[in-house]
Amino acid sequence: DVKVTQSSRYLVKRTGEKVFLECVQDMDHENMFWYRQDPGLGLRLIYFSYDVKMKEKGDIPEGYSVSREKKERFSLILESASTNQTSMYLCASSSTGTGVFFGQGTRLTVV
Amino acid sequence: AQTVTQSQPEMSVQEAETVTLSCTYDTSESDYYLFWYKQPPSRQMILVIRQEAYKQQNATENRFSVNFQKAAKSFSLKISDSQLGDAAMYFCAYRRRSRGGQGAQKLVFGQGTRLTINP
Numbered sequence: 001d002v003k004v005t006q007s008s009r010y011l012v013k014r015t016g017e018k019v020f021l022e023c024v025q026d027m028d029h030e031n032m033f034w035y036r037q038d039p040g041l042g043l044r045l046i047y048f049s050y051d052v053k054m055k056e057k058g059d060i061p062e063g064y065s066v067s068r069e070k071k072e073r074f075s076l077i078l079e080s081a082s083t084n085q086t087s088m089y090l091c092a093s094s095s096t097g098t099g100v101f102f103g104q105g106t107r108l109t110v111v
Numbered sequence: 112a113q114t115v116t117q118s119q120p121e122m123s124v125q126e127a128e129t130v131t132l133s134c135t136y137d138t139s140e141s142d143y144y145l146f147w148y149k150q151p152p153s154r155q156m157i158l159v160i161r162q163e164a165y166k167q168q169n170a171t172e173n174r175f176s177v178n179f180q181k182a183a184k185s186f187s188l189k190i191s192d193s194q195l196g197d198a199a200m201y202f203c204a205y206r207r208r209s210r211g212g213q214g215a216q217k218l219v220f221g222q223g224t225r226l227t228i229n230p
Binding site: 048103107 | 120148156202216218
C-alpha cells in the first residue's frame with residue numbers, strides 16, 4: 001500500500017514563527033502536493049512538485065514556500081506564521097496514471 | 112481554469128437507503144478523470160471511485176456508483192444500502208489526463224458534502 005506520512009497530526013505555533021510541515025511518501029512518486037482545507041472552501045492547492053528541486057505555485061501560494069531536496073520528501077514552510085494560516089494541511093503524492101494518495105493531515109493552529 | 116461545484120453542503124439518509132450526491136464541473140478539456148473522495152472524521156482522504164472521461168460506462172465499486180453525464184458536465188455519486196460507516200465528508204475532484212509535463216496531476220476539488228447516516 002502507498003503510504004504518505006505527515007510528521008505531525010496537530011501543531012500549535014505562535015504568530016511570527018517559522019513553521020515546517022514535513023511529508024514523506026514511500027512509493028517513488030514523482031508528484032507531490034500540499035493542499036489546505038478550510039470549511040466551506042474545500043481543498044485548495046498551495047504548491048506542488050513534479051520532480052526533485054522542481055516546484056510550481058498552486059492557487060494560494062502567498063505566505064508559503066516549499067522544499068523538495070529528495071524525491072520522497074516534500075516540505076511546506078510558513079516563513080512567518082499568521083493566524084489566517086490556521087487550517088488543516090494535507091499532503092498528497094501521485095505518479096503518472098495512478099490515483100492521488102493523501103496523508104492523514106496536519107491541523108495547524110497559529111495563536 | 113477548471114472548477115468543481117458541489118451544491119449540497121449537507122445530506123442525510125436513513126441507514127440501508129440510497130443517497131445521491133451531486134457534482135458539476137467546468138472544463139474545456141475533453142480528456143480527464145473524475146473522482147469521489149471520502150473523508151471520515153479521522154481526516155484521511157480515501158479514494159472511493161474514479162471515472163475516465165473517455166469511458167461511456169459508469170464506474171461502479173460495490174455499493175458506490177456514479178452517473179457520469181459528460182455533455183452536462185455532471186458527475187453524481189450514488190451510495191446504495193447506506194451504512195453507518197459511510198458517514199463522512201465527500202469530495203468530488205477533477206484532474207485532466209496527463210500528457211506529461213508540469214501540473215498534469217493536479218486535483219481540483221469541490222467544496223464537499225457532509226453525509227450523515229441516520230440509524
